[in-house]
Amino acid sequence: xxxxxxxxxxxxxxxxxxxxxxxxxxxxxxxxxxxxxxxxxxxxxxxxxxxxxxxxxxxxxxxxxxxxxxxxxxxxxxxxxxxxxxxxxxxxxxxxxxxxxxxxxxxxxxxxxxxxxxxxxxxxxxxxxxxxxxxxxxxxxxxxxxxxxxxxxxxxxxxxxxxxxxxxxxxxxxxxxxxxxxxxxxxxxxxxxxxxxxxxxxxxxxxxxxxxxxxxxxxxxxxxxxxxxxxxxxxxxxxxxxxxxxxxxxxxxxxxxxxxxxxxxxxxxxxxxxxxxxxxxxxxxxxxxxxxxxx
Ligand code: OGA
Ligand code: MN
Numbered sequence: 452x453x454x455x456x457x458x459x460x461x462x463x464x465x466x467x468x469x470x471x472x473x474x475x476x477x478x479x480x481x482x483x484x485x486x487x488x489x490x491x492x493x494x495x496x497x498x499x500x501x502x503x504x505x506x507x508x509x510x511x512x513x514x515x516x517x518x519x520x521x522x523x524x525x526x527x528x529x530x531x532x533x534x535x536x537x538x539x540x541x542x543x544x545x546x547x548x549x550x551x552x553x554x555x556x557x558x559x560x561x562x563x564x565x566x567x568x569x570x571x572x573x574x575x576x577x578x579x580x581x582x583x584x585x586x587x588x589x590x591x592x593x594x595x596x597x598x599x600x601x602x603x604x605x606x607x608x609x610x611x612x613x614x615x616x617x618x619x620x621x622x623x624x625x626x627x628x629x630x631x632x633x634x635x636x637x638x639x640x641x642x643x644x645x646x647x648x649x650x651x652x653x654x655x656x657x658x659x660x661x662x663x664x665x666x667x668x669x670x671x672x673x674x675x676x677x678x679x680x681x682x683x684x685x686x687x688x689x690x691x692x693x694x695x696x697x698x699x700x701x702x703x704x705x706x707x708x709x710x711x712x713x714x715x716x717x718x719x720x721x722x723x724x725x726x727x728x729x730x731x732x733x734x735x736x737x738x739x740x741x742x743x744x745x746x
Contacts, residue, residue, distance in 0.1 A: 452476075455468045463596040464492070496704040497700065500701060513576075513577055531729050563627060591698050593694050596693045615669050615670070617645070617677075618669070649661070685713075
């Protein structure tokens with residue numbers, strides 16, 4: 452399969468044409484996609500919706516998947532296989548969630564800028580979000596470029612943050628929205644994780660911020676100073692000039708590199724429209740590898 456990479460902007464976001472995610476992916480094409488992701492950080496592939504098995508098969512060509520990666524584990528009925536994360540607003544009978552459904556309230560956290568699974572021991576490398584049902588207005592996914600955001604910081608800020616470490620927890624981002632309804636079992640499963648605020652992106656060797664709404668503390672700073680710094684950097688990184696906005700069509704696959712981007716979903720009428728979206732998540736490390744940045 453020969454594919455074409457069509458940049459959407461100079462070095463952020465590209466559309467890949469000539470690729471069908473339904474067909475087996477050979478090593479050369481896989482490597483071309485990885486190289487496009489190293490350059491552009493987020494890529495779009497248009498096509499038809501594929502089965503869960505096909506989506507999982509495609510994602511597995513890029514590494515191990517974060518299996519059972521839903522955080523909600525207590526009393527939740529799953530609609531998709533454990534290798535996929537369901538970010539839809541419908542239940543197993545394709546009925547819209549009730550306004551106070553725990554899954555809906557939890558998924559509302561996706562409206563905040565974040566990077567996937569920074570709160571887990573092994574964070575996410577690539578997220579591959581596939582659209583089965585899209586909404587006619589709103590519901591876009593925005594991705595922001597944390598390498599460009601880092602480059603645009605002034606030197607004082609760059610040296611201030613160089614060696615700082617942030618503490619990430621899923622309960623931090625959810626409590627921003629007042630959602631604290633987690634079982635003891637869920638809380639114990641995901642203790643806070645430390646991550647450097649500045650990293651080198653392995654594929655491009657460019658420096659990048661590593662930020663998310665999951666970050667609620669900076670080691671060595673008071674809670675207030677840490678949160679203000681995180682806010683400052685999030686505001687900086689989410690300026691319009693660093694953002695790609697994806698307007699969904701049925702069958703799209705949007706891939707982003709979580710190591711150098713943040714993303715969020717935009718609002719839509721959740722009581723009127725069904726949005727059926729499933730994510731495969733390739734882990735940042737293979738089993739047995741040790742993350743050097745972990746304290
Ligand atoms: C995700 C996510 C955003 C969206 O799947 O990780 O944040 O547009 N989704 O649904
Ligand atoms: Mn996400």
